[in-house]
Amino acid sequence: MGEVSRGARALVVCPDIRGQKHDLDPGARLEEACGLALAIGIVVADATIVPVRQVRPGTLFGAGQVENIAIACEQHEAELVVVDGALSPIQQRNLEETLRRKVIDRTGLILEIFGERAATAEGRLQVELAHLDYQQSRLVRSWTHLERQRGGFGFLGGPGETQIEADRRMIRQRMARLRKELEQVRKTRALHRERRGGAPWPVIALVGYTNAGKSTLFNRLTGESVMAEDLLFATLDPTMRAIRLPGVEKAIMSDTVGFISDLPTQLVAAFRATLEEVTGADVIVHVRDMANPAAAAQKAQVLAVLGELGLVEGEGGESTIPIVEAWNKLDLLAEPDRERLREAAEGKDTIVPISAMTGEGVDALLARVDRLLTAGAKVHEFVLDAGEGQKIAWLHAHGQVLEDVEAEGGEGPRRRLLVRLTPKEFGRFESLAD
Numbered sequence: 404m405g406e407v408s409r410g411a412r413a414l415v416v417c418p419d420i421r422g423q424k425h426d427l428d429p430g431a432r433l434e435e436a437c438g439l440a441l442a443i444g445i446v447v448a449d450a451t452i453v454p455v456r457q458v459r460p461g462t463l464f465g466a467g468q469v470e471n472i473a474i475a476c477e478q479h480e481a482e483l484v485v486v487d488g489a490l491s492p493i494q495q496r497n498l499e500e501t502l503r504r505k506v507i508d509r510t511g512l513i514l515e516i517f518g519e520r521a522a523t524a525e526g527r528l529q530v531e532l533a534h535l536d537y538q539q540s541r542l543v544r545s546w547t548h549l550e551r552q553r554g555g556f557g558f559l560g561g562p563g564e565t566q567i568e569a570d571r572r573m574i575r576q577r578m579a580r581l582r583k584e585l586e587q588v589r590k591t592r593a594l595h596r597e598r599r600g601g602a603p604w605p606v607i608a609l610v611g612y613t614n615a616g617k618s619t620l621f622n623r624l625t626g627e628s629v630m631a632e633d634l635l636f637a638t639l640d641p642t643m644r645a646i647r648l649p650g651v652e653k654a655i656m657s658d659t660v661g662f663i664s665d666l667p668t669q670l671v672a673a674f675r676a677t678l679e680e681v682t683g684a685d686v687i688v689h690v691r692d693m694a695n696p697a698a699a700a701q702k703a704q705v706l707a708v709l710g711e712l713g714l715v716e717g718e719g720g721e722s723t724i725p726i727v728e729a730w731n732k733l734d735l736l737a738e739p740d741r742e743r744l745r746e747a748a749e750g751k752d753t754i755v756p757i758s759a760m761t762g763e764g765v766d767a768l769l770a771r772v773d774r775l776l777t778a779g780a781k782v783h784e785f786v787l788d789a790g791e792g793q794k795i796a797w798l799h800a801h802g803q804v805l806e807d808v809e810a811e812g813g814e815g816p817r818r819r820l821l822v823r824l825t826p827k828e829f830g831r832f833e834s835l836a837d
């Protein structure tokens with residue numbers, strides 16, 4: 404992966420194809436595409452919507468439009484063209500030839516992002532699979548091209564074809580190997596989950612649409628101090644960090660890849676896999692960009708995917724994991740709109756208006772999360788052998804210890820502890836004990 408280098412100057416082109424339905428209007432799509440490009444370090448030199456009345460099989464755009472794109476590339480010194488739509492392999496190749504520049508389409512762009520963000524082993528494998536699948540389809544173009552050059556009609560056996568066949572075989576073999584690895588990862592995942600049940604700290608997962616402000620919030624909440632626990636994750640996963648919360652003392656915050664409209668179908672599995680961590684979370688924080696006119700549509704899409712992961716049942720439905728909505732970018736709104744949002748959120752346990760940028764409301768959000776994590780906490784009595792020091796230490800670290808005294812009776816020295824624990828923590832302690 405990594406076909407596009409950071410800092411590359413790009414022209415972002417959003418084809419508005421007549422009769423093609425999208426979740427967002429062309430302007431919003433163009434904005435989203437620029438955001439995606441920025442997210443992987445591409446410099447957007449210029450961005451434009453190109454209305455396409457009739458798709459040209461060879462180039463997607465009409466000849467005059469391609470010429471305009473070429474002129475814009477020169478003008479803005481763009482070395483790359485990002486087409487925010489699907490290009491057939493032939494279209495991509497022809498555009499690259501005419502424009503004498505690298506051209507990537509929406510699938511290619513999103514693959515780059517997923518490649519950068521995939522955090523789990525399964526996520527990485529899924530993204531690589533999707534990428535190989537994409538590459539494999541791109542090989543066809545050369546084959547077609549060669550065939551056309553010779554003026555042949557499917558006559559096989561030329562030297563070019565042999566090379567391409569060899570490439571395809573290599574890709575197929577690699578894909579088969581990845582699928583096996585994936586199977587293995589899935590088998591062991593269940594096991595990991597079980598162990599995660601006994602993970603030392605509760606997990607808070609940040610989810611949200613791309614550009615909603617997850618990373619900004621993540622950095623604000625976790626950026627102040629690097630905690631020792633972070634070292635556990637640093638090499639494994641840069642999107643997980645420890646934070647301090649009064650009720651549970653410590654929690655792990657996990658950032659996830661952003662949701663994207665009109666996700667190309669071949670990328671759906673890869674995207675789901677990058678969200679795998681969410682299913683093990685104790686609380687989900689759904690970060691929403693309330694300054695975005697498409698905020699409501701975005702929320703519906705996020706809930707739909709969480710629903711498919713088995714975490715929510717329909718809009719506004721019951722969720723198996725508590726969800727808090729962080730209504731973000733409050734600072735971008737005019738006072739009457741801010742007021743309207745505050746009123747709408749008032750008295751609702753599940754909504755906290757914030758600005759990840761200025762920090763407004765962030766403490767309230769943390770307090771809400773803390774409360775959810777400690778909800779249902781009960782006082783438990785434990786009588787443990789003094790030799791079970793690890794367990795005693797665990798209870799001190801994770802629960803609120805109300806009493807820790809020497810216990811009467813028994814053979815050796817024992818301790819009696821009264822500890823307030825959440826049901827989840829109690830479960831963790833029990834699995835620790837096994």
Ligand SMILES: Nc1nc2c(ncn2[C@@H]2O[C@H](COP(=O)(O)OP(=O)(O)OP(=O)(O)O)[C@@H](O)[C@H]2O)c(=O)[nH]1
Nearest residue numbers: 442613614615616617618619660661732758759760
């Ligand atoms: N004004 C304002 N801008 C914000 C706020 N939160 C985030 N942003 C900006 O919004 C843009 C996107 O923020 P990110 O934190 O990268 O968003 P994200 O949800 O992590 O995006 P993906 O990584 O694409 O999923 C950045 O330019 C941020 O500076 C906020 O509260 N107010």
